[in-house]
Amino acid sequence: MAYLKPKDKSLYFLPLGGSGEIGMNLNLYGHKGKWLMVDCGMMFGGEYTPGVDLIFPDPAFIEDEKKHISGLVLTHGHEDHIGAVPYLWGRFRCPVYATAFTAELVKDKLNEVGLLDEVELIIVEPSQAYDIGPFGVTYVPLAHSIAEGHGIVIRTESGTIFHTGDWKLDANPIIGPACPADTLTQLGQEGVLALVGDSTNVFNPESSGSEADVQKNLIEVAKEQKNRVVITTFASNVARLETIGAVAKATGRSLALMGRSMHRVYNAGKATGYFKDFPPLVDEEHISDIPRDRILIACTGCQGEPRAAIARIARDEHKNVHLSPDDTVIFSSKIIPGNELVLGSLFNNLSSKKINVITEKDAFIHVSGHPGQADLKQMYEWVKPQTAIPVHGEARHLIRHAKFAREMGVKHTCVPKNGDIFEITVDGIHLVDEVPVGRLALDGKYISSVDDNAIVERRRAAVSGFITVSLILDDDGVLLAEPAVAMLGIPKGYDPVFQDTIIDAVETAIERLNARGLKSNRDIEETCRITIRRFCRTEIGKNPGVATLITYERDMDLE
Structure with missing residues (x-):
């Protein structure tokens, strides 16, 4: 990008992933000859990419600009925001900034690929200002479905950006502080050039709800069950893990965790000060030693992933756990669009064995970690941005979010797509250029384009x-x-x-x-x-x- 020059005070926004899709978040801000990267995430492979585990945004543009990158700022520890770091970092090799819990998750990933000693990983404190090149960066704690979710205030000579990351409003969070209304109000009073915000739950007219209410209801649901209880949820949801610990204590059940990612998040939480009042854990090998009415199992696989714990249990393929009639499996999670068929098959498999299945459609046992319209309305009233830039959503989410922002009185909006370069000014937002974008696939141990012949041929073979x-x-x-x-x-x-x-x-x-x-x-x-x-x-x-x-x-x- 030839016009990104050291003395140019223009402020640019460029998404390389996460705009027009849910997942693979990678956003860039350009100012005075430097780039600030916010998040570097992935998504899982699907039917279009048979045999592929992970999909990443193609960072070719920023790879060519790597000498101009001031740093990579991570908003929180979900895979769609940090999952590509160990695979792509070598292409741009810049300092990485994260809070303690997120850093612990990233360290584990870097260690797996042998990069732990190479990456400059800087642990930041919320509400403290950091100078990262020409960008002044401050982390603002926001509630989400993982510990230490943060919005990022980015101050430049041309104005202030508030990049929300993933967030929700929760007056009674199980972990972390309540939404800092005073901080956000003050930010709005100082003046915000643009809010770059989460669009995932924009079609929900209500607030997303509180984790405290989920905890209360999960305890009541679990108390009604007479035999073995399994709760499957998103492993990264630290607040939900805290809730499951509370359910075990309230129902007098011993607790076991199953699934590698469940243990990984638990260990990262313990290392950074969470789970202080958590009950002792039962080793997986000893679950069968405990009476069926005295055990609670928390496991992975709430989206029907075939290799996850609950799927293997349902197929009677797990070496330590076998469910019996009148046991109960609680899916404390949202049924993500696109997963209905695989989850329906899992529900039917369990039900055919006379195992009770309870989902979000049967009881109030899950809340979203993303803002509904009531939450968005409050955020816009606090921050009062001149421009709204919807991200983290498919096209329909971004279009609705832009419309909603205008309804809230925001003067300027846009609907970005990956590769668009926008200039953000006091007069609005202007599309000024476009760069090539794409997707990379982790195919075994090899990273290639999703259009690589090997994947195309595999897809053809799968069909024909x-x-x-x-x-x-x-x-x-x-x-x-x-x-x-x-x-x-x-x-x-x-x-x-x-x-x-x-x-x-x-x-x-x-x-x-x-x-x-x-x-x-x-x-x-x-x-x-x-x-x-x-x-x-x-x-x-x-x-x-x-x-x-x-x-x-x-x-x-x-x-």
Whole structure:
């Protein structure tokens, strides 16, 4: 970006992830020749990326600008805000700022990939001002569904930005302070050029509700259960873990935690001063030693993740826990859009075994960590920004948030998409440029584009199957043996007549190719691909992936 110069006092905003999607939050602020990065998150792979665990925003733009990055500021410890740090940090190598609990989670991730000693990780204190290049940064504590959620006040010579991060209003939070109304009111009185804010829950007209009310209701629900009780929730929800501890104590049950991420968050909380009044934990191996009416299990998998604890328990694949009729599983979580089918299957699997299933639709056992319209209204009344920039949401969320901000009297709004560069001024917000953006995939241990051929071919194979054809040729390209084929996931793929017909089609195609003169391996491979896919489209209505293996007589060991 050529016009980002040291003496230029213009203020720019550039999202590389998290605008037009929920997840992969990565936002940049440009001022006086420097960039400030806020969050570096990920999202999970889906059907479009088979075999891929994690998806990251492509940081190619800021990688090219890495010598101009003042720092990376992390708002809180959710994966969609910190999950890409261990995988992408090496591309921009800047100092990382976080509060103690978030830093503990990041340390664990960095240690796993061998970067703990390389990253300059600076632990910050809330409400204390830090100079990070030309940016004055102050963390403002806000309630969320994880410990130490913060909004970020970014002061520059051209004005003040309030980047909310993920937040909600909670007058009675289980952990952390209540929303600092006085601080936000004072911020509004000082003048806020723009609020860059969470849009996830904008369609909810009400306030998101209090964790204290969830705790009260979970205790009552658990008291009604006569046998074993399992509560599954988001592992990162420290307040909910505190609530589960309170449920165990109120119902006289021993408590066990299951799932690697559940233990990771618990350990990070213990290391930073949380869970001080938590009951002692039962080792997973000893759960079966405790009477069914005297055990409470907290575990991962509330979104139906197939490898998580509750899914393995439901399939009777867990080595330590097996549920019995009239046991109860409580899903203390939101059913995230897109997960309805997999969760419905999990609910049915449990119910078919006469296990009680209780979800947010049956009882008040979950509150969102994101602001409803009542919360947003209050925030806008406190902060009084001149401009509202909705982020952290799909297009429909951003459009509704922008409309809502205008209804609240905000003069200027926009609906950003990843890659848009906006200049923020006292006169409003202006789109001034656009940079290329994309998505990266963690495919095993390798990071590639989501459009990498390996993923495209895997996706094709998942839908239409895959055929491999092996050819043995002489130096003139003449077949020396009948082609051999191997098929995976192909209808009629084990039918000898079907296989013979494909082989005949390939032989004919190679003979025609030779009639026009000896061709390259690429020509032979393309001929086989077109021939096989055309045949399969006609015969079985499928368009499979095709691989061609070519061996020449001169390369064969005939001894």
